[in-house]
Amino acid sequence: MMDDYRFAFDTNGYLVIPDTLRPDEVAALNEALDRELTQRRDTFYSRIERTYQSVRVLEVETAFDTLIAHPSTFGILKALMDDDIAFSEFSIIVKETDSVSHAHWHKDVGYRGASMAQSLLLISCIYYLTDVPSHGACFTVTPGSHRFERPIPEVARIEDMPTCVPLVGRAGTAIIFHANLWHAALPNCPGVERRTAHLYYCRPWMKPTGHTNFPSRLLASADTDAMKRFYHANWGAVK
Template identity: 30%
Template sequence: MSLSDHWPTGDERAFFEREGYLVVPDALSPAQVSSLTEAIERCRQREESPPEAFYNRLDILGQDDAFLELVDNPAVLGKISGLLGWNIWVNHTHYNVRPPDTSAEKYRYDWHVDGGMFSQDLQFQAPMTAIKVGFYLTDLVEPGRGQTFIFPLSLMEERNWREEFRPFTPPPSEARPLTVKAGSAVLFQQRTLHSQGSPNLSAFTRKAIFVQWAFRWLFPVDEMSVDTLDARVQDPVRRQLLGLDRKRPFGRLSPKYYPRPEDLPLKNRLIEQVGISRMCELGPAATRHLTQLLKFEL
């Protein structure tokens, strides 16, 4: 399946930039949903996590090969590449399992934006440097199933969300619950305010996997224990996204800060499948970079 089939449309790009999130229906097939659900269960049994408690497991790519399929999932990678570009990698992964809750009272929504100190140190609104994607394995169309609430980015301008949104603050009317079907993926910017979840008052256990793509010069958010995959992963694009770079020194020779063409196989794949003209939709910086590849005849 070509990444061109999943390049963001003009409407999708405008919505994502304005609202801070984007829903991708059917990003996973029913077979993939089943495979990933089974992978989570294998991990939970191996780690003996209690089935009746909320459980959040970080650094999952090395835990089960089923999770690796998400790294270059075409339906999502096409959107990510069309919004962030090609100098990217996966710097954070986790899954969480949310069993039914007994009550919605005094629920800890834990409103937050991603990025840690990156979102606090800057003296202005942080630019978009990462996109996290939630792959939902449970049907969340019905309310009360532990949906994540998204607060549209356009409504957060010039507002101090740390003062307005305490951990136990219930969702205001502007917040939107992610009422999506199983197999859907939801992209959201690292600067988009969202909840950790909401009360699961259903009889179902909500299961979701989260993968974050970021610029390659950003540090990993978790351990990113992928060295054991080095000998087994051959696809160059998947290797780039896993951070399995060719070993070079840090600093001026670092492939993170000064990548060579061989460090960015995703760019070549996008040129082949998407085309330079559509890649220029990323903006002026991308256009300037891509024109260096063109040869003009006078």
């Protein structure tokens, strides 16, 4: 199975893994997110009208800790990174009903002059915390685009990108993708709210982005040298 995952990831630049979170896990995460939205709304910033993001949910809510090295995905992430992996950042995005796209076609990193096959420095994992139907602000990708260093074509609508694939999924679905992959978020239709958790991983020798402050409990939970490197103890990233 891991060989299949690696082949699909190397070829397409992403994996869609359904049912990575149990219904009770999804419920607990949404309850924690409801508390954040009610009690700490000021920690969310607006990406665009009716779309909000927070990089601070780890500060209080320990429920989100389970996603960082979740047993359903962490083995895959480690295998894709050849066990040379560290935590980089965590955020939550909430797209309210009938919201426009907050992210047109882009990639999260570019490797100038480097071979893509040798350049997996950053990898991301998204968890759907709500059902995401075809009309529900799907995370959308262009398969194989991570393997080429070329300009992203300009298109009027996200869905006009040739060969693009909207990634529908039930709550609990995980999407793992290469940071050089072209991706976007479709608009949201009336009656659908999209909630997603976004995690990034890098190499242990890379300095954290500073996007997320790691609570001290994460380092305290690291019981091996590998997990201490995973939480960037060498960079003093835990606060």
